[in-house]
Amino acid sequence: MWALRCHRFWSRWEQVAALLLLLLLLGVPPRSLALPPIRYSHAGICPNDMNPNLWVDAQSTCRRECETDQECETYEKCCPNVCGTKSCVAARYMDVKGKKGPVGMPKEATCDHFMCLQQGSECDIWDGQPVCKCKDRCEKEPSFTCASDGLTYYNRCYMDAEACSKGITLAVVTCRYHFTWPNTSPPPPETTMHPTTASPETPELDMAAPALLNNPVHQSVTMGETVSFLCDVVGRPRPEITWEKQLEDGENVVMRPNHVRGNVVVTNIAQLVIYNAQLQDAGIYTCTARNVAGVLRADFPLSVVRGHQAAATSESSPNGTAFPAAECLKPPDSEDCGEEQTRWHFDAQANNCLTFTFGHCHRNLNHFETYEACMLACMSGPLAACSLPALQGPCKAYAPRWAYNSQTGQCQSFVYGGCEGNGNNFESREACEESCPFPRGNQRCRACKPRQKLVTSFCRSDFVILGRVSELTEEPDSGRALVTVDEVLKDEKMGLKFLGREPLEVTLLHVDWACPCPNVTVSETPLIIMGEVDGGMAVLHPDSFVGASSARRVRKLREVMHKKTCDVLKEFLGLH
Structure with missing residues (x-):
């Protein structure tokens, strides 16, 4: 009996050896015989495998991190979470073929040989078939990336995701930011035998207060989109730029370059970027540019609307009639009568539209979905020219002009480029002082300012x-x-x-x-x-x-x- 078993054992090895010899003669490498590794795991599936929108740790707690199912309880699985890692979570079950079965069952479809050509897309198994989808999660670490569309992204992943969502290609470019200013200084003196030492301070004649190159514009985006504002200023010495959002309680938070606060980032070139914009992100974002020669403030309004409101019409005339002017003079309705929402109201004292927290009491009509709707309804004329920032413009037909600075309460000189200016532009100091802050003979009261916030x-x-x-x-x-x-x-x-x-x-x-x-x-x-x-x-x-x-x-x-x-x-x- 033992001899019979031994004979069968060696017969099997002879068969295996013959098969290997045959494969070698045919040129097939032996490693191709290796069986695919079986990844053992706990029974069930992850929540996000059932529904792509169902992620664990919705409150971003991301506790109980893991690498494999073996680190979790027997009734749990190690699943991706919203923080970019994995967490132990109770397994889910579905009565769908291929979704439930013995431990280690191989999937029907894989992404092994499936290529996604669109930038920012990745392969995923959907309904049993490999498909390409845009990345929906990126790492939290900042690595500011300048892209070919002129925007600066939080990191490379966000740039790729933006390219995928728009179906385009974006490339990384070198971050360059050039400040231009007319060369009004006198020519250098003749070369001397003894070199002179330059003063470490900027000469007074060579100083220039900050001025804008482009007019601030209102932007309106849909929830979830990315928006950016560039405070394009010039001045000598180079101005320092900060950003802040105007809040109704006055407790504004100042942000400087390379500053991250929630979904708001100020990049190294002082560009304000808001990722995944939400309704509460709407408001006036103020850029302040400052150097030893002066200070400049410019307001950039942002409206954030829901998807179905992207093509919203103006609220100024819902039935073809003019909006009641008296409603624009009423204070914002901030009483709490239910769900709170960020809305716009017209502030007669500021002669501008500002955000406030709307409590749905509907005591008046001075509340609007967007900045544009508010301005169309209540703005009887242009913004007060004296409150506008000094605007040089993009042209280079440089000419000396004067503008009123509402921060210092004085008229200051600046260089006008010759085009795309605004009303705060006077040919002489006398003309500026005659018109600002208010025209002579038409004095108005300034806003009362408390000593503290x-x-x-x-x-x-x-x-x-x-x-x-x-x-x-x-x-x-x-x-x-x-x-x-x-x-x-x-x-x-x-x-x-x-x-x-x-x-x-x-x-x-x-x-x-x-x-x-x-x-x-x-x-x-x-x-x-x-x-x-x-x-x-x-x-x-x-x-x-x-x-x-x-x-x-x-x-x-x-x-x-x-x-x-x-x-x-x-x-x-x-x-x-």
Whole structure:
């Protein structure tokens, strides 16, 4: 029996050896006989294999990272997450052939020999067939990449994804940014025997305040798209550029080059890029260019709309009639009546459209989906010329001009290129001062500015209330206001909780009634009023904080109270 088994064993080896010899003679390499490696895994499938839109760790926690199924529980699988790694997650099951079966079952289709020619696309198995799809996830590390379309991307992956979504080809180019300026300096002196040492400081005659090369334009994009703004400025010495978004609570965050905040990036050439734009990204983005010769501010409006609103029509005349002018003068409706949404409203004092948080109370019509719709409805004339930035333009027929600088309150010289300028362009200082900030004989009041912003004013104040001014009495250099108190947010010295429904009398000190500050008027509009207590009286100074109440501002103040932020500010900033 043993001899029979041995004979069979050697017979099998002889067959294998003969087969190998035959394959060698035919020129087939032995390695082709190697069986495909079987990748053992837990039963079931990953959530994103069931539905491409179903990813694990939707809140970006990305905990319990793994490499293989063996690191997870028996009922779990190691699946891709939104952070670009893998996490252990409960397995899913489908009664579809090829999706469920023994461990290690090979797939019906593979991407081994399937090529995707479109830049930024990759192979994926969809409905049992290999298909090409655009990348939907990129790594989080910044590696700013300048592309042939003139944009700077967060990294190479984002550039490839943009090329795929548009069906085009983008190439990486060298990041170059040239500042041009007319050579108005005198010719160099004759060569001397002894070389002279250049002054490390820029000569005063060789300095020039910042000026724009191109006019800021409003952009409107659909949710999920990428948008960028380039603050194209010149000046000597080279201006430093910062960006900030104008927020309704005044707590703007300043961003400098190579700065990343959420989905907003400022590149190394000071280009502002917003990836995956959302509704709350809409607003006014302000570029500030500064050097020793001056400062310039330019506003870039951005509207973000949903896909079905991309071709939205103007709200200024929904039924062919003109939009009611009186509605444009009403304050923004910021009360909270349900879902909050970023909308635009016309600010008569700024003579421009700004964003605010709309609470769907519909108390007035001063709310719009886009900046353009707001301007069409409420802008009776062009923007005040004196508020526009100095604009050199792209042409090179250089000529000295003057422009009013709203930051310094003075007229300053700049070089005009000869084309594509704006209204803030005067041939002499006298002509500029005659027209700005307002034409002589037509003086208007400037906006009241509190001494500190919202949070700092709250911490410095003796009392903070929400209320409405019901009566106002003017007196020489002072005044009195009766305020119906809706809510007391802070009271350190007056015991306002015992006031009941009685109105609070507030004294206004040092008031110029031609242009009163703070701007307190009799109105049903709820206000946030912050002031001091002097001799038991509630007192407001010209720089006290008085502003329109909004759900966002009140929520911010409640957060300050809950987190005891004022205690921290008092300790580190010496607030009293």
